[in-house]
């Protein structure tokens with residue numbers, strides 16, 4: 001009797017497992033079919049600006065300034081994002097000597113030319129935390145003494161060309177409207193719920209939640225050991241492109257970083273200091289671009305979509321070297337804090353495009369001006 005009951009239970013469990021497997025496979029198949037239908041080309045090659053974007057942008061600025069004030073560190077007002085720096089280092093960006101003539105635009109016009117630059121390496125969080133916390137890692141590069149009229153006519157930045165990236169290839173929202181609702185929910189302490197704005201399942205952003213969770217990744221062993229992506233698209237002369245900066249240790253003397261104690265709060269700064277300042281070994285990267293192929297789903301207005309590398313591979317346009325150097329002094333750290341990076345500090349040939357980039361234009365400027373003014377006031381008190 002007992003044996004029969006066990007056999008019956010076993011059969012039932014087996015059938016239940018098979019049913020679950022069938023439901024899982026069916027769901028996966030439907031999901032895959034839905035996404036390949038939803039995310040298929042062709043896509044526009046020009047920007048499409050929604051009518052309510054300017055109003056939404058204004059209210060995002062107000063939220064951002066509130067967050068900056070919440071996270072004041074002692075008396076200094078920090079950045080609203082990427083508040084913690086691992087250091088600002090001097091960099092040399094050299095345009096590929098045999099660069100394809102089709103890609104010679106803006107700062108890449110002259111093959112072989114070397115630009116002097118500043119590079120700020122950071123954690124993504126709005127306030128400084130231990131480096132071992134899961135987070136995005138940022139890289140911002142500022143080329144100096146770049147001639148020509150810029151997109152923002154601000155004399156303080158009139159000779160600069162900036163590239164601003166972090167180390168995940170996709171953004172966790174598609175546009176300004178979603179950014180507004182997600183940011184507001186996050187500011188109210190809702191983390192996961194920010195991706196489920198209502199009871200209506202059609203408003204749920206599961207794919208974006210997965211991107212956000214993947215973006216908050218464990219730290220690399222060093223800030224020079226990870227790939228940084230523009231995520232949002234840009235112009236490069238007539239082309240629509242994304243760009244990225246990828247480590248190229250093969251272009252530098254070989255170096256093995258000694259094992260670090262990742263329980264130390266600032267081990268990423270220590271790794272940079274160890275390589276560049278103590279061991280005096282330079283670090284190398286390459287700067288690469290990926291062209292939009294509008295026959296496929298490579299949209300301009302949705303940076304949550306990665307452009308498929310098998311359709312449009314990245315092409316190297318420049319080499320970057322961080323020479324051996326001393327960078328970790330209090331003067332240089334303060335200088336670093338006071339720098340402002342903005343993708344709109346740019347020549348028209350490198351114009352940022354797409355909704356998230358249009359939003360960044362206004363927000364970066366507003367937050368940067370706000371924190372600089374507050375820091376000046378605090379210094380004179």
Ligand code: HEM
Pocket residue numbers: 060064078079080081082120121122138139140164165166171179229230231232303339340341356359360363364367368371
């Ligand atoms: C493609 C997507 C984005 C990337 C790759 C990115 C990357 C970065 C990086 C690396 C920094 C630090 C720059 C530095 O070292 O000074 C930064 C700063 C900042 N980001 Fe973003 N970001 C993105 C989107 C956004 C969006 C959508 C907003 C808000 C609307 C935003 C707001 C800010 C602000 C306010 C700062 C601080 C600006 C300052 O005070 O100087 N970012 N971002």
